[in-house]
Amino acid sequence: MEFRSSTISREDEGQRREPAARNRAKSIEISDPEETVGVTLEFRILGPLEVRMKGRTLTIGGPRQRAVLSALLLSANQVVSFDSLIEKVWNGQPPSTARTQVAICIAALRKAFRTAGWDRETIVTATPGYMLTLSGHSLDSVRFERLVADSVRLAAGRRTAEAAEALRDALALWRGPALGGVYAPFAETEAARLDEQRMLTIEQQMALRLQLGEHQAVLGELQALVSACPLRDRLRHYLMLAQYRSGRRAEALTTFRDGMRHSVEEIGLELGTELQELHNAILRDDVPEPAGPAIAVADTSKQNCAPEQLPECDAYFVGRSREQWLLDDALLVQTTQNSSSIAHITGSPGIGKTGLAVNWAHRSAHRFPDGQLFADLRQHEPLDVLHQFLRSLGAEGPLPTDLAEAAERYRSALEGRRLLVVLDHASSYAQVRPLLPGNGQCRVLITGRATLDELLQNPGLLRLRIGPLTDDESREMLAGVLRDTRAEESPETTRHLVRLCGNTPLALRAAGARLLTKQHWRVHDLVRRLERQADRLAELSIGEDSLRARLDRSLGELDPAAAVAYTGLSRLDGPDFCAASASEALEMDQRDAEDLIETLVDAQLLEVVGRGHWGEMRYRWQELVRLHALACRPAQTCGAHLAV
Secondary structure (H helix, E strand, O other): OOOOOOOOOOHHHHHHHHHHHHHHHHHOOOOOOOOOOOOOEEEEOOOEOEEEEOOEEOOOOOHHHHHHHHHHHHOOOOOEEHHHHHHHHHOOOOOOOHHHHHHHHHHHHHHHHHHOOOOOOOEEEEOOEEEEOOOOOEEHHHHHHHHHHHHHHHHHOOOHHHHHHHHHHHHOOOOOOOOEOOOOHHHHHHHHHHHHHHHHHHHHHHHHHHHOOOOOOOHHHHHHHHHHOOOOHHHHHHHHHHHHHOOOHHHHHHHHHHHHHHHHHHHOOOOOHHHHHHHHHHHOOOOOOOOOHHHOHHHHHHHHOOOEOOOOOOOOOOOOHHHHHHHHHHHOOOOOOOOOEEEEEEOOOOOOHHHHHHHHHHHOHHHOOOOEEEEEOOOOOHHHHHHHHHHHOOOOOOOOOOHHHHHHHHHHHHOOOOOEEEEEOOOOHHHHHHHOOOOOOOEEEEEOOOOOHHHHHOOOEEEEEOOOOOHHHHHHHHHHHHOOOHHHHOHHHHHHHHHHOOOOHHHHHHHHHHHHHOOOOOHHHHHHHHOOHHHHHHHOOOOOOOHHHHHHHHHHOOOHHHHHHHHHHOOOOOOEEEHHHHHHHHOOOHHHHHHHHHHHHHOOOOEEEEEOOOOOEEEEOOHHHHHHHHHHHHHHHOOHHHHO
């Protein structure tokens, strides 16, 4: 949206209001190290990235230098490692000279500060990287957060007018979309987070101004905001209140009808319960007074403290429109059940489960005003995750060391909140159970290869098994990774390449990475290498979390009999087979063979493709999974019959 309304700041307004903000901070005994006389360098990220000194703007170099500075500012007063800077600047595809180039960027930034007249070190070398210290300097995003915190304290002390003024000062710091001019996925993700904080602050300010009786004064601003952000229910709620209290009852009802039509057309959902209740109250001429619960300050302060733990989106995510529509239908529709709605995304290793979950979560984050929690269950035990969640939700003091007690406290902390909980790489129901909310307002998104059959007890469960991308989606992903024209030079060769990658996102990214590091290769050069089956997985395995590494972990999690079946079934001709063929290959009874096949299906290593002409169930390998099983066969064949 454009920055037009008086609610959304202009630079001169921010300068004019800054002294008032300082005085008010002192009046409620808030200590702000930035608000001292000696401020020298002024860093700005709430708009185009800028560094100012004594009223003039410093020249910061090209895109890479701006990305490095942004990464340091977003972690100000904290050490940012070399590896983290390299990951952020090159998004996982660094050149061999990446460390040298980062060091050059740091040196150039230090020189820019010295040339401007600042002779002390602002960016310090600190193992294992660098740290930008704000001592004696200012950062507008830090001042913004402190002004919002001031407002929460003032509102809690019933100093509503001062609380609204603090938010006005906070919004005056904004000069445009956050981190403008920084072109990197990490900056885009952080800019989206900051912009969402700005919108939440606008909503808080509107709530306070309505409490102060400024119904007519906010009408124009709210109409512009709702027009720019038609899916933000809270803004529409406040506009309807302002219209009704200004004697414009018919306009308030029209605002509701417009919102309902827009919501249904855009996302296929009706407006939320609060808006529908307000609509009915307006019809009855029974709307609460300005101090009513619809705009209570406690609600807005809870929004301001909402945790935002989602990791960065996959910059190369494509497709999955049907799956996202199903997730919308399962997790965004209002329900009356007491248990939380749950979506469980499953699929074979490397198929893109986490990418889909994180992308959908970011796209839908505005529908969860009380925050988003995220945990990778491969790396943390349930009790550790509960402690992390409780701290994020505002818990103070010692936390329960008993899992059941911690889970009970966690559910109590979620009471009355609408949050999204994302649990990545779940391997068992025992991991997930303590982390499930106890109320119907929260939503849960789980990824992992385990079937988690116990979730079937939940009436709001969506189990979504995702498969390979389409050829068009795969070519789009490959072109996005390459960022050049090689994928378009020979469409037929590129189509062959994506099929050799099994249309699997992780393999496609690896293929793109191989071509990125080999700028002199054409797509055909990589295709020739991948056509050798024995080398294909090796060519497509880059890094510690490669497709082969994930398949190795999957094999290691199987019991011995299923592991033997995994390798033994790879000897069958062709990707499809039935249980009768499997029993011959494994030299065992067909019923026993079916049990082992179903174990592999549950582990997402085989697919069910329907029934044959005689009604027998048929199964299919994904080609890259079959190649992995073939490569593992020599190590597994010995003692096979004994294991079975």
